[in-house]
Amino acid sequence: MACISLSEVSRSYVSEAATSIVLDKANLDIPKGAFTAICGPSGSGKSTLLNMIGALDRPDSGTILIDGMDITTLPDSMLASFRNEKIGFVFQSFHLLPVLTATENVAWPLYFKAVPRRERMRIAQQKLTLVGLAEHANKMPGHLSGGQRQRVAIARALVCEPAIILADEPTANLDRNTAKDVINLMQTLNQEYGVTFIFATHDPLVISHAKQVVTLNEGKLIFLSSSEMKEAASHV
């Protein structure tokens, strides 16, 4: 059974000038343990798709099943706890809380699950060790490099042990070497711990590491073949 299943999903944006169709009765199945890149040019709707999978946005029509649960029918009041338990997010701009240490940032999602503070901090330390930042646990985000901040964000995404991690342009704000380190870390987490990763990206580096690549074409979602994937990744 697919971990993520989109069926007949449509989403459009209406403005005064025109109606822009992002997804048009799109279908997609992503299995558990996938390492999938959604690619396409800027403004093609990659982030919109990711936001809908992550229950941050709702489709105009269609169903989205996550672990068999139709999230399009969930009331707003339940979406927060759904996201907290099932989804981890990694953002392009990291979105760490600058007033908290790395450990406190990582521990914060557990607060919403009412995990006691001591336990939260212990788990957060573990996750920071996992992403190679044990030495920097007590540093503020302002004292970390871009790559280290993104690692903290990955540790935060992992802390509730979600089924899926959604990463929106995770390497866009990083230099090439740091981007490589970050994508290698994600690959390791995928291979060793079976965490499902889905990226919205137009970075060939990320695409070259993906097991599957999905492209958005006129509102439809299409898996690329191996040769198309090589072609897409050839710009690394």
Place this chain on the structure above:
Amino acid sequence: MFDLIYLSSLNTLRNARRSAITIMSIAIGCAALASFGAFINFTFEGLRETTIRTQLGHMQIYAKNYWRDHITNPGSVLIYERENLEQILEQFDGISSVAHRLTFSGIGGTGQASVNMSVIGVDPARERDFTDFEIVVEGRNLRPGDTDLGVIGAELARGLDAKLGEWVTVMTTSLDGMINAVDFKIVGIVRTGSTEYDRVFVKVPISLAQQALDTKAVERVIVLLDNTDDLAWLRPKIETALATLDEKYETKQWDELAGFYEAVVSLYNGLFRIFTGIVAVVVMFSVANTMSMAVFERMGETGALRAIGAPQRTMVLMFLYEGLFIGILGGAGGVVLALTLSWIIDIIGGIPMPPPPSMSQGYQAFFLMTPEILASAFLISVVAALMSSIYPAWAASRTNIVEALQKSC
């Protein structure tokens, strides 16, 4: 909850300059509120003590039905067994002085002019505590043993063009309806604190007043306490003791007789309420502005927190705690500022104030700070800050997550 409060407190200090300005404006508002409250408190206490010590005492005792019959049949509602009554009263701890008075109105003059006079007959030996607030402008006050001497108000002296040593004749009606007159020599000119009262004020030995009304009785017995706060528990005890006497009495305490005091309290309380409203509005606008800026600047973080599982309620609480934190810091600063201001005013010997309406003397004003005043100014600041955070907090919790995430950290 502790973690959320911790995060909110850290967020409050993020934009230190903006937070400091907001906290300072709350502190100034809170200090202004506390200082005004303390000034009013001082004014109330001053007026209360003046009213009590110059005219009313803490409590007055009359013959039964005095307030019903004293105009139509004054002779029937006088106190004839004064000695017994005063003996009982003098046994109470907490009573500093007991005096008796007999008053009447008349027309009097020095020969050139006649004016209305409000004559009060007193026993000078028992009135010493009451003269504390009477300011002798010329001459002296009454002394024990004086018989045909009197003091008059400064305004009355000016109206009569009377000097010390001149004789005044007062005509009135005795209790049995006969026209009667008494003479006294002016030994003092005084100010009572009230210009209106000064225009008619005449004080003579009670024997002279009794002679004018042709009676041996007194109109009222006045009780002065060591401490005004003791009145609440002493009055019932005194009334119980009075009930054992043959002659029947009724009592009134000072605030039942002081219409002017009540009017001033009512006026100042009204002003205080208006001032409180203005300060609260200023605080609310200041905090609302700061909180709105904070919400706008931290849109990205808000979106991220919502994305990682923060319910809307948590976001509301986070920003409310920030408002609360700002309010508490501002309120605490205001309390410190108010106490400092009060201390400085004590050091410099008070603020010179002009005479209040109908009063003849200005006074030095101080701030009478009490825990109640400081607590209410602090609470008003905190509640205003909290209330003004409600809308920004609500708006933050309703922010569209996707749009919020597009705002960079």
